[in-house]
Amino acid sequence: MTVIAWILEATWPACVDATRRHAPPDADIVLLHVTDPDIAQVAHGAYAGLLGRGQPRRDPGIQVQDFAAATAHKLLQDAAARLARRCTTVQRTGRVETEVIAAADGAELIVLARDGDCSHLGPHSLSHASHYIVDHAPCPVLMVWPGTPPSISTQRPPPPHPPHPPPPPPR
Amino acid sequence: MFVAASLVTAVFSLDATVVLLTPVVFATAARLGVRARPHMYACTHLSNTGSLLLPVSNLTNLLALSASGLSFVRFAGLMALPWTLAIATEYLVFRRFFTGDLHTTAAAAPMAAESAPPPWFAIATVAVTLAGFIGASAAGLNPAWAAAAGALVLTVRAALRKRTTLGTIISAADVPFLLFVLALGVVVRAVIDNGLDAALGRWIPHTTGLTELVTLAAIAAALANVINNLPAVLVLLPLTVAAGPGAVLAVLIGVNIGPNLTYTGSLATMLWRRIIHQHDHTAGLAEFTLLGVLTAPAALIVAVVALWASLHALGG
Numbered sequence: 001m002t003v004i005a006w007i008l009e010a011t012w013p014a015c016v017d018a019t020r021r022h023a024p025p026d027a028d029i030v031l032l033h034v035t036d037p038d039i040a041q042v043a044h045g046a047y048a049g050l051l052g053r054g055q056p057r058r059d060p061g062i063q064v065q066d067f068a069a070a071t072a073h074k075l076l077q078d079a080a081a082r083l084a085r086r087c088t089t090v091q092r093t094g095r096v097e098t099e100v101i102a103a104a105d106g107a108e109l110i111v112l113a114r115d116g117d118c119s120h121l122g123p124h125s126l127s128h129a130s131h132y133i134v135d136h137a138p139c140p141v142l143m144v145w146p147g148t149p150p151s152i153s154t155q156r157p158p159p160p161h162p163p164h165p166p167p168p169p170p171r
Numbered sequence: 172m173f174v175a176a177s178l179v180t181a182v183f184s185l186d187a188t189v190v191l192l193t194p195v196v197f198a199t200a201a202r203l204g205v206r207a208r209p210h211m212y213a214c215t216h217l218s219n220t221g222s223l224l225l226p227v228s229n230l231t232n233l234l235a236l237s238a239s240g241l242s243f244v245r246f247a248g249l250m251a252l253p254w255t256l257a258i259a260t261e262y263l264v265f266r267r268f269f270t271g272d273l274h275t276t277a278a279a280a281p282m283a284a285e286s287a288p289p290p291w292f293a294i295a296t297v298a299v300t301l302a303g304f305i306g307a308s309a310a311g312l313n314p315a316w317a318a319a320a321g322a323l324v325l326t327v328r329a330a331l332r333k334r335t336t337l338g339t340i341i342s343a344a345d346v347p348f349l350l351f352v353l354a355l356g357v358v359v360r361a362v363i364d365n366g367l368d369a370a371l372g373r374w375i376p377h378t379t380g381l382t383e384l385v386t387l388a389a390i391a392a393a394l395a396n397v398i399n400n401l402p403a404v405l406v407l408l409p410l411t412v413a414a415g416p417g418a419v420l421a422v423l424i425g426v427n428i429g430p431n432l433t434y435t436g437s438l439a440t441m442l443w444r445r446i447i448h449q450h451d452h453t454a455g456l457a458e459f460t461l462l463g464v465l466t467a468p469a470a471l472i473v474a475v476v477a478l479w480a481s482l483h484a485l486g487g
Contacts, residue, residue, distance in 0.1 A: 038459075058190050
């Protein structure tokens with residue numbers, strides 16, 4: 001059985017703990033990190049806007065790219081140490097949600113932590129990427145809170161009922 | 172982060188924020204274990220919006236300073252309120268746009284940072300240079316002399332400590348770029364004299380009421396997105412300078428905030444990107460553009476209203 005744990009900045013410890021708790025002892029655990037190249041691209045774009053001031057070797061996009069790779073590596077190392085179980089680490093680059101789904105091909109479980117506004121019970125406790133993953137996952141999904149879940153009293157009241165649709169026209 | 176990026180941009184220019192601060196912000200976010208995305212977007216946005224304050228904050232401001240007839244201090248005085256309110260507008264939109272990313276606090280202990288003593292000599296030189304801008308302005312001298320003196324002090328010290336070479340100093344002066352701006356000025360002038368002034372003149376307001384200032388800033392922002400902000404300011408200056416400093420400052424608000432609207436700031440920039448780098452990845456434009464649409468027009472209008480109020484309070 002393959003279990004994919006999606007390692008994401010800030011919320012990863014909860015994801016690792018849940019994986020340790022719920023993955024069967026013989027499971028092949030994959031710690032997955034996806035780097036979004038858009039962030040470095042934003043820095044590239046801002047530099048290009050200078051129209052050539054400063055030398056190309058100072059392009060901050062290149063530095064950000066290098067930092068991002070090093071950060072991902074360190075994050076996966078820390079996650080593996082916290083998991084304290086046999087696992088493999090996978091580093092991917094690309095559109096985050098589609099990369100996670102692609103990595104989950106053939107897996108039997110995806111574990112992820114809520115990565116939105118976790119100060120109250122929904123809405124918006126999931127980012128766009130998490131929404132996409134839950135929606136498209138080819139296997140069961142285990143979703144955990146990154147910390148202590150908010151109390152049930154933080155739930156927002158449901159929106160008012162929409163007005164009744166008009167009656168169908170007589171035949 | 173917002174305050175730091177705004178101050179770095181205002182004092183050291185947008186180039187410093189883009190080239191120096193952006194990687195530092197990414198590394199700091201990574202070290203603290205928080206998501207870098209909102210901070211990176213904020214850096215690029217504030218390198219534009221934060222560059223309204225001082226004539227030295229953006230090359231566009233420098234190009235317009237002598238034409239506007241404003242002194243260094245008066246420029247800063249009139250732009251202080253637009254700068255503050257434009258940044259505040261960006262802050263409010265960013266807080267809302269990135270609620271999820273900003274709510275997730277670091278779970279792990281931050282990694283230890285290597286600490287180095289602050290570069291006090293450089294900080295002091297920059298402070299004295301800034302004071303020099305004010306002094307030069309009061310004495311009727313060109314602020315370029317204060318800038319040259321500050322650069323000379325730092326260069327001589329670096330050379331004495333053997334931290335730099337003659338080649339590095341010459342390449343830092345970036346002579347090709349100086350020639351590029353000069354050539355750009357000549358080309359733009361020729362285009363203006365051969366019909367662009369008549370074509371654009373019909374759309375350019377010649378008074379400085381609130382509506383006219385907003386129109387002017389909007390035209391400048393649009394032009395900055397089509398042909399990049401440097402040529403845009405060169406095109407619009409001759410057409411607006413007769414209407415007074417208020418009109419010139421409105422153009423600067425437009426060309427400085429405008430590039431936040433589209434990912435690369437302009438079509439010309441996209442072409443430029445193709446020349447300097449062959450990246451195999453094109454960024455997802457949707458998020459950057461959405462953020463631009465949410466922030467740039469709002470910041471632009473708020474800044475122009477603030478400029479209009481400043482012109483009335485301090486006298487245009």
